[in-house]
Amino acid sequence: MRVMVVRCWLIYLILHLIDKGSLQDPLEIEGVVGDSVILPCSYKERVLNPDERNVFWRYNTHKNVYDIEKGKEVTEDQDAVFKDRIESFPLEYKNGNFSIKLNHLRFTDNGEFFCYISKVERQYNLRLTVRAPPPTLSPPKPTADSRSSSMKTQQDGIVNFLIAVLEFFVLHYF
Numbered sequence: 001m002r003v004m005v006v007r008c009w010l011i012y013l014i015l016h017l018i019d020k021g022s023l024q025d026p027l028e029i030e031g032v033v034g035d036s037v038i039l040p041c042s043y044k045e046r047v048l049n050p051d052e053r054n055v056f057w058r059y060n061t062h063k064n065v066y067d068i069e070k071g072k073e074v075t076e077d078q079d080a081v082f083k084d085r086i087e088s089f090p091l092e093y094k095n096g097n098f099s100i101k102l103n104h105l106r107f108t109d110n111g112e113f114f115c116y117i118s119k120v121e122r123q124y125n126l127r128l129t130v131r132a133p134p135p136t137l138s139p140p141k142p143t144a145d146s147r148s149s150s151m152k153t154q155q156d157g158i159v160n161f162l163i164a165v166l167e168f169f170v171l172h173y174f
C-alpha cells in the first residue's frame with residue numbers, strides 16, 4: 001500500500017516537472033502609456049541565412065503584429081491595432097535579432113506577445129504590462145502664510161505657558 005502511494009507521488013512529481021520544463025514562462029516587459037517599448041526576440045544559436053529569416057510576431061496568439069519573410073517586412077496582414085506603431089531593426093536581422101519596437105503604447109496592448117522563428121521552430125513569449133505614467137506631483141512648499149501662522153501659534157503657546165506659570169504662582173503664594 002505504502003509503496004503504491006509513494007509510486008503515485010513520484011509519477012505526479014515527474015509529470016509536474018515535465019510540465020514546468022515545457023511551459024516556458026513568458027518574459028515580463030513593462031511600458032508606460034504613450035511611450036515605446038522594445039519587444040525582444042533574438043536567436044543566437046547559429047547565423048540564419050537570409051532565406052531562413054522568417055519571423056511571425058503575434059498578439060494574444062492570433063492578432064498579426066508583424067511578419068518578416070526572408071528578411072523582408074510584410075505588413076499586409078497586420079492587424080489595424082498595430083498599424084504604424086511597429087518598428088523593426090533590419091540591420092539586426094543578420095545577428096538573429098528580430099526585436100520590434102511598439103510605439104504609442106495603449107492600455108489595450110496589455111497581453112501576451114510571441115515571436116515565432118519558423119525555420120528553427122523557436123518561439124519566444126513575452127507578457128507586456130502597460131502602466132499609467134507616474135504622477136508628477138511636487139511636494140507642497142511651505143508658503144509664507146503657513147510659516148508665519150505656525151510661528152504665531154508657537155508664540156501663542158509660549159505666552160499661554162507663561163500665563164499658566166504666573167497663575168500657578170499667584171494662586172499658590174499670594
Ligand SMILES: *[C@@H]1O[C@H](CO)[C@@H](O)[C@H](O)[C@H]1NC(C)=O
Pocket residue numbers: 038040042089092097098099
Ligand atoms: C536587438 O536590437 C535592438 C534594436 O537595435 C536592441 O535594442 C537590442 O538590444 C538588440 N538585442 C540584442 C540581444 O542584441
